[in-house]
Amino acid sequence: MTRLRSAGLLAAATLLPVPAAAGPDASPRPEARAAAALTTELRPAMAVFLPGTSLRPRHRPADLVTVATENRMPVPAAKDAAFRDWIGGFRARAQGIRDDVFDAAFRGVRYDAAIIERDRNQSEFTKTIWDYLDSAVSETRIRNGRAALERHGxxxxxxxxxxxxxxxxxxxxWGLESAYGTFxxxxxxxxxxxxxxxxxxxGAFFEEQLVAALKILQSGDTTARNMRGSWAGAMGHTQFMPTSYLAHAEDFDGDGRREIWGEDPTDALASTAAYLKHFGWVKGMPWGVEVQLPQGFDYRLADREILKMPSDWARRGVVGMDGRPVRDFGAASVLLPAGSKGAAFLIFKNFEVLERYNTADAxxxxxxxxxDRLRGGPPFRGGWxxxxxxxxxxxxxxMQRRLTSAGFDTQGVDGRIGPLTIAAVRAFQQSRGIVPDGYASLALLERLR
Incomplete structure (x- = not known):
């Protein structure tokens, strides 16, 4: 199993850059992946939209251009002019795009400073996994999901x-990406x-996405003004980025268009299934199973690189919440998203397939x-x-700086708790006689201090 390695490439589920205000009817999707992990499969979060209040000053300074809507930040004239120049240069780089398609797509397009603010500030918003799951798997979302399953069964x-x-x-x-099409x-x-x-x-990533979006427009699947989505370009009911759309979108209803933006979710849902199939989804295999760990469990074994059949884990005392061995669906690893004091899981290949949608464990x-809940399964039994x-x-x-200074190199200081930081945390814990669960907690930071 290939694992990407960096100081913070795979976000730990305990520390998620998600907006704190995401309610049960909004998308709780974690924000964008680390820059090193960007691929054509990345879809940055939609989450909660910007407030509708005006950011325009009462007395506009002379060096600010007039904006097109009340919700947009004022833009310095020099920035606006540079943006116009950039569009001209980008036209030459947009190989294969007809002039009429390009002109229609950029008609009325303005530089939006609020989007840049969101992109630069998203790392400041964090949630614990339990707070995230309280929203992501709320009773409201379960109830709405069952209704959606019945309506589109x-x-x-x-x-x-x-x-x-x-x-x-x-x-x-669908429920996590857009609250079943509501957002x-x-x-x-x-x-x-x-x-x-x-x-x-x-810039290079979003320029690639922009070219892909123009190709979508050129194909006739939608129009520029109908191509609406999140602040970072994720589109439709299940929030596809343009490159993912080009590679995986399906015309499931057979009308000649791959329509993911409208009220009918058919093509979007089929496209999502096609995406998961492409990356190896195994029908009948769970993403994971909640388990209980034996007293004295060696927490060094809770590592994504350590794979065993569930029957082998059972011989080490790792069993389902009913006390029975988990079925041998395939090789599995132990995941502790909140350390030794939180719920534990055996996770399978389908967990990794879902990571292609978003790498955050949560x-x-x-x-x-x-x-599982939509299928009638129970809530998690383990605590947090x-x-x-x-x-x-x-x-x-x-924490990354202090670990590195103490001799436990995180190989980078990026504010993301990924596998290398978790390994450094675990090594520090072992050196101090602490349970080596790799959990980057406030208590551990205070110990480092």
Whole structure:
């Protein structure tokens, strides 16, 4: 099993950059992946939209241009002019795009400073996994999901039959990405990605997405002004980025268009199933199973690289919550998203497939658990260390600095708790006689201090 390695490439589920205000009817999707992990499969979070209050000053200084809407930050004239120049240069780089398509797509497009603010500040918002799951798998979301399954049951059954992905899994992604189509996003995707390509931290990535969006428009699947989504360009019911759309979108209803933006979710749901199938979804295999660990468990074994059949884990005392060995669905590893004081799971290949949608453990657990609940499964039985709070972005960076200074190199200070930081935490814990569960907690930071 190939694992990406960096100081913070795979976000630990205990420290998620998600907006704190995401309610049960909004998308609780964690924000964008680390820059090193960006691929055509990345879909940055939609989550909660910007407030509708005006950010325009009462007396506009002369060096600010007039903006097109009341919700947009004023833009310095020099920045606006530079953006116009960038569009001209980008036209030459947009190989294969017809002039009429390009002109229609960029008609009325303006630089949006608010999008840049969101892109640069997203790492400051954190949630613990238990707070995240309280929203992601709330009773409201479960109830709405069951209603959606009933309403679209025939379509989802046909999608499951064609692609081999359980309808509850597709519905769970739909529920987390857009609250079953309720929050698909209202941002002009061309404008958002042009702004990010011009002025964002990941210009090359968003320029690639922008070219892909223009190809979608050129194909005739939708129009520029109908292409709306999140502030970072994720589109439709299940929040596809344009490159993922080009690679995986399906015309399941047979109308000649791959329509993921409208009221009918059929093509979007089929596209999601096609995406998971492409990356190796195994029907009948769980994403994970909640387990109980024996007294005296060697927490060094809770490592994604250590794979054993559930029957082998059972011989070490790792069994289901009913006390019985977990079925041998395939090789599994032990995951402790909140350390030794939180719930424990055996996770399977399908966990890794769901990571292709979002690498944050909490997102994958949220999708998996929501799908189980939609199928009639029980809530998690294990507890969470609810007395803990998530570390802030600055605290996560401080922990990485202090670990490295103490001789436990995290190989980077990026504020993301990934496998190398977890390994450093575990090594520090072992050196101090602490349970080596790799949990980057506030108590551990205080110990380092």
């Amino acid at each position: 025939a379509t989802l059954a046909r999608i499951e039959a064609r692609y081999g992905v359980e309808k509850e899994v597709v519905a769970a992604i 698909r996003g209202e941002t002009d995707v061309i404008e958002a990605m042009a702004t990010l390509a011009f002025d964002g931290r990941r 997102y994958v657990i949220g999708v998996g658990h929501l799908s 260390p609810r007395g803990d709070r998530a570390l802030t972005y600055d605290e996560r960076k401080e």
